[in-house]
Amino acid sequence: MSTTSLTFTRRAALAGLGAALAAPAIRPAFGQGAPIKVGVLHSLSGTMAISETALRDTVLMMVEWINGRGGLLGRKVEAVVVDPASNWPLFAEKARELLQVHKVDVTFGCWTSVSRKSVLPVFEELNGMLFYPVQYEGEEESRNIFYTGAAPNQQAIPAVEYLMSADGGDAKRIALLGTDYVYPRTTNRILRGFLNAKGIGNADIMEEYTPFGHSDWQGIVARVKRFASEGKKTAIVSTINGDANVPFYRELGNQGIKAEDIPCVAFSVGEEELAGIDTRPLVGHLAAWNYFMSIKGAPNEELLKLWQAHIKNPKRVTNDPMEATYTGFRMWTQAVQKAGTTAVDAVRTAMIGQKLMAPCGYEEEMLANHHLSKPVFIGEVQADGQFNIVWKTPNAVKAENWSQFIPENANRRRG
Amino acid sequence: MKRPLLGLLLLLLLALPVRAQDAFTGALPGLAGGFADIATAVERLGAAGDPRALPVLRALQEGRLQKAGDGRILLPEGAGLVDAATGQPAEAAGAGAEAVRLNNRVRQALRGALGRLQILSPDPAERQAAAEAVFRSRSAENVPVLRQALARETVPRIRTQLELALAASQLVGTDEAGKRDAVARLGSAGTVEARALLLEARGGNPDLVTAIDVSIATIERTLSLRRAAETLFQGLSLGSVLLLAALGLAITFGVMGVINMAHGEFVMLGAYATFLVQEFCRGIPWLAPWSLALSVPAAFLVTAAAGALLERGLIRHLYGRPLETLLMTFGVGMILQQAVRLAFGAQNREVLSPAWMQGTLLLPGGISVTQNRLWIIVFGLAVLLLVFAAIRLTRFGLEMRAVVQNRRIAATMGIRTGRVDAMTFAFGSGLAGLAGVALSQIDNVSPNLGTGYIIDSFMVVVFGGVGSLAGTLVGAMTLGIVNKMLEPWAGAVLAKVFVLIAIMLFIQRRPKGLFALKGRAAES
Numbered sequence: 001m002s003t004t005s006l007t008f009t010r011r012a013a014l015a016g017l018g019a020a021l022a023a024p025a026i027r028p029a030f031g032q033g034a035p036i037k038v039g040v041l042h043s044l045s046g047t048m049a050i051s052e053t054a055l056r057d058t059v060l061m062m063v064e065w066i067n068g069r070g071g072l073l074g075r076k077v078e079a080v081v082v083d084p085a086s087n088w089p090l091f092a093e094k095a096r097e098l099l100q101v102h103k104v105d106v107t108f109g110c111w112t113s114v115s116r117k118s119v120l121p122v123f124e125e126l127n128g129m130l131f132y133p134v135q136y137e138g139e140e141e142s143r144n145i146f147y148t149g150a151a152p153n154q155q156a157i158p159a160v161e162y163l164m165s166a167d168g169g170d171a172k173r174i175a176l177l178g179t180d181y182v183y184p185r186t187t188n189r190i191l192r193g194f195l196n197a198k199g200i201g202n203a204d205i206m207e208e209y210t211p212f213g214h215s216d217w218q219g220i221v222a223r224v225k226r227f228a229s230e231g232k233k234t235a236i237v238s239t240i241n242g243d244a245n246v247p248f249y250r251e252l253g254n255q256g257i258k259a260e261d262i263p264c265v266a267f268s269v270g271e272e273e274l275a276g277i278d279t280r281p282l283v284g285h286l287a288a289w290n291y292f293m294s295i296k297g298a299p300n301e302e303l304l305k306l307w308q309a310h311i312k313n314p315k316r317v318t319n320d321p322m323e324a325t326y327t328g329f330r331m332w333t334q335a336v337q338k339a340g341t342t343a344v345d346a347v348r349t350a351m352i353g354q355k356l357m358a359p360c361g362y363e364e365e366m367l368a369n370h371h372l373s374k375p376v377f378i379g380e381v382q383a384d385g386q387f388n389i390v391w392k393t394p395n396a397v398k399a400e401n402w403s404q405f406i407p408e409n410a411n412r413r414r415g
Numbered sequence: 416m417k418r419p420l421l422g423l424l425l426l427l428l429l430a431l432p433v434r435a436q437d438a439f440t441g442a443l444p445g446l447a448g449g450f451a452d453i454a455t456a457v458e459r460l461g462a463a464g465d466p467r468a469l470p471v472l473r474a475l476q477e478g479r480l481q482k483a484g485d486g487r488i489l490l491p492e493g494a495g496l497v498d499a500a501t502g503q504p505a506e507a508a509g510a511g512a513e514a515v516r517l518n519n520r521v522r523q524a525l526r527g528a529l530g531r532l533q534i535l536s537p538d539p540a541e542r543q544a545a546a547e548a549v550f551r552s553r554s555a556e557n558v559p560v561l562r563q564a565l566a567r568e569t570v571p572r573i574r575t576q577l578e579l580a581l582a583a584s585q586l587v588g589t590d591e592a593g594k595r596d597a598v599a600r601l602g603s604a605g606t607v608e609a610r611a612l613l614l615e616a617r618g619g620n621p622d623l624v625t626a627i628d629v630s631i632a633t634i635e636r637t638l639s640l641r642r643a644a645e646t647l648f649q650g651l652s653l654g655s656v657l658l659l660a661a662l663g664l665a666i667t668f669g670v671m672g673v674i675n676m677a678h679g680e681f682v683m684l685g686a687y688a689t690f691l692v693q694e695f696c697r698g699i700p701w702l703a704p705w706s707l708a709l710s711v712p713a714a715f716l717v718t719a720a721a722g723a724l725l726e727r728g729l730i731r732h733l734y735g736r737p738l739e740t741l742l743m744t745f746g747v748g749m750i751l752q753q754a755v756r757l758a759f760g761a762q763n764r765e766v767l768s769p770a771w772m773q774g775t776l777l778l779p780g781g782i783s784v785t786q787n788r789l790w791i792i793v794f795g796l797a798v799l800l801l802v803f804a805a806i807r808l809t810r811f812g813l814e815m816r817a818v819v820q821n822r823r824i825a826a827t828m829g830i831r832t833g834r835v836d837a838m839t840f841a842f843g844s845g846l847a848g849l850a851g852v853a854l855s856q857i858d859n860v861s862p863n864l865g866t867g868y869i870i871d872s873f874m875v876v877v878f879g880g881v882g883s884l885a886g887t888l889v890g891a892m893t894l895g896i897v898n899k900m901l902e903p904w905a906g907a908v909l910a911k912v913f914v915l916i917a918i919m920l921f922i923q924r925r926p927k928g929l930f931a932l933k934g935r936a937a938e939s
Contacts, residue, residue, distance in 0.1 A: 208907065213866075219649055225607065226642075254788075278768070284517075
């Protein structure tokens with residue numbers, strides 16, 4: 001409440017000042033009108049803080065960036081940061097607070113699918129706008145959400161196709177390891193459908209789930225080793241999320257699983273996650289993303305310069321969800337400029353078809369299904385914790401949020 | 416006109432070596448191509464057997480090999496680069512030069528090629544590695560060179576590996592008698608790798624199926640025994656982690672009766688202390704190898720001090736009020752977590768494992784155990800002994816037991832009970848710090864490190880019997896082993912659920928746990 005009254009008086013004061021000077025042509029750095037508010041809905045404490053704090057910093061960096069260029073529509077942009085504390089119901093409460101109390105024009109937030117599912121009804125009820133920057137399992141399409149991360153056909157499926165190719169090692173058996181929640185289970189369901197369609201039977205697929213933060217991987221890694229010793233080339237597809245990755249990779253290294261023998265491709269391990277691991281034993285294991293920090297080119301250099309200056313650490317890494325946040329923010333500013341307002345309905349219409357030369361080096365476009373077209377990269381872990389890109393799609397791939405490998409989707413339209 | 420003629424003459428005279436050298440220079444340009452070309456070139460280099468190939472392949476493996484803009488392959492030598500084909504220094508190639516990159520396919524080819532080139536090396540370690548590499552790359556072309564290597568090999572360990580490599584190579588060849596020998600040889604090896612080879616060969620060799628099945632059955636018998644031993648080891652390892660996490664709690668909760676929900680955060684502080692000691696030692700070369708050993712006392716002191724502060728500052732005002740203690744320590748835990756997050760950031764911190772804690776140790780009988788887990792079992796038992804000695808043999812232990820048994824009489828005997836309380840709590844907290852040192856080797860060093868262990872620790876203490884060290888040991892090991900035995904068929908999530916249900920049922924039957932204390936002290 002105090003904020004609104006404050007801005008009101010400021011506006012009144014400005015108007016009075018303008019009238020007194022009687023010189024409407026001279027404007028202050030930011031024009032009249034209340035600042036545009038950007039909500040930031042990322043966990044700053046609890047288990048997800050490890051991944052989400054960097055996204056909060058990215059949004060703050062972008063707010064600084066746009067203000068440095070004179071704001072948006074001549075107005076100043078202001079960030080409203082809340083902490084949903086890795087607590088899924090609290091996400092919904094904080095979303096409501098952002099929309100109703102702070103009256104934000106747009107929100108950037110969420111990491112886990114469960115948090116997104118928790119805020120979705122709030123954004124739909126109050127007609128808000130959420131930018132969700134993380135790769136996810138698909139099977140969702142809300143008019144109030146823009147998905148700037150990858151859908152399964154932009155990450156999981158190309159990655160498994162790569163493993164089955166000659167370059168990727170001709171895998172004939174796949175071990176699907178994941179954390180026990182909606183994203184890994186849905187992704188693995190899609191992958192099982194895909195593998196079956198490619199002629200890999202269920203006898204050649206192993207599927208295992210572990211709790212969040214699982215730290216004792218001895219048994220599972222030993223079982224994967226055994227699974228791999230049944231006469232067919234084997235690969236691991238990991239949808240392990242968050243903290244559990246460090247002990248998992250340590251165990252892979254300690255049990256001597258070399259990438260040449262059993263390559264492991266991960267969908268949730270990026271530069272940030274590798275920062276806590278000694279990567280030397282992991283060289284050659286893979287990750288599939290739509291962006292890697294090691295990508296060359298001016299758009300990525302711009303992002304790196306902005307980020308390392310903002311965080312005041314020339315060694316700080318970037319990762320895929322950060323790039324997705326950056327791309328989403330820039331597209332949103334373009335859409336606001338096109339619409340000439342921050343009103344949700346107008347911006348939504350203006351968002352569709354927005355294009356941006358993204359840091360991944362390709363032009364990305366916002367499609368009518370609220371997802372982006374994105375290129376797919378496969379990177380190999382290097383000894384310095386960066387990724388060496390060994391494969392990429394020739395063009396940006398259009399997102400298919402309703403997977404064709406889930407039987408129930410047969411009747412749905414394809415985006 | 417004369418020179419080409421002379422060259423031709425030379426070529427005819429030295430047909431064999433020159434051909435080999437031609438293969439070398441002929442294969443080199445492939446290294447500047449795509450991954451598939453690189454892999455083929457590497458295979459050709461390995462097959463050519465030219466001594467010049469070895470430094471090129473080594474440089475490629477280490478990521479030091481460069482390709483110039485014009486497709487020449489450049490080898491780093493000293494400070495500069497030399498052209499790999501001519502051996503001449505390559506000047507001013509820096510502009511367009513970039514490193515030749517690797518992928519898994521190239522790495523696979525590289526391993527085979529290097530193995531083949533090094534199999535006659537004078538260095539036994541190199542020969543051992545080469546024999547393993549050739550075993551994995553298995554190509555029928557390797558049979559002659561393997562026979563040659565076997566004829567002159569004297570080290571038994573390498574001989575065994577070479578015989579396996581020979582068998583693996585024969586199995587993919589065309590010589591039927593050789594194949595039959597290979598099947599028998601692999602059957603006696605009793606390893607998963609041998610089984611993989613046999614299963615792979617089974618489809619393509621219809622007349623060998625019976626022999627292969629016999630060999631596989633032999634391997635299966637060895638493997639099932641080994642698997643049981645490995646499961647036991649995994650259980651002991653999980654048990655020792657639980658033991659370490661629970662030992663501190665066995666003191667603060669078991670002996671003092673304080674429900675300390677911040678116990679997990681003390682574990683986390685211990686892990687961060689390890690990280691800080693490592694960072695401190697990094698700058699001092701002679702100290703660096705000892706950083707993990709130094710972090711043991713450091714972590715103990717840091718967390719013990721934090722424990723003493725907590726006890727003197729807060730807990731002592733709440734003795735006899737378990738509910739308030741629980742809530743208050745829970746709050747302290749959250750404060751500690753967020754404080755560490757603010758001070759160190761939310762990202763994981765990297766604690767390096769010393770070399771002797773990395774990799775796998777092969778025990779007799781082919782049982783492989785990971786080194787870090789093995790050391791943690793040793794460390795856990797050592798800490799247990801230390802705690803036992805401290806309680807049984809020291810003055811402090813005597814005073815602690817006296818205060819626990821009868822506070823008033825202990826006080827009348829001149830024991831400063833308040834000081835003993837503080838020291839006991841500090842001791843228990845210090846043990847949590849030691850657990851943190853061990854966990855920094857297998858888990859994330861992050862602000863939420865402790866939350867994953869607090870429930871498990873309480874479970875161990877309650878299951879084992881409150882106030883009994885033996886109970887804590889037996890409880891931790893039982894839970895670890897049962898968990899690991901259930902895991903293969905129930906999955907990691909369900910195994911944990913089953914263990915919890917089993918404990919609930921057990922506590923219904925025996926509310927005091929495995930080792931119930933008897934006598935007056937237990938009743939009060």
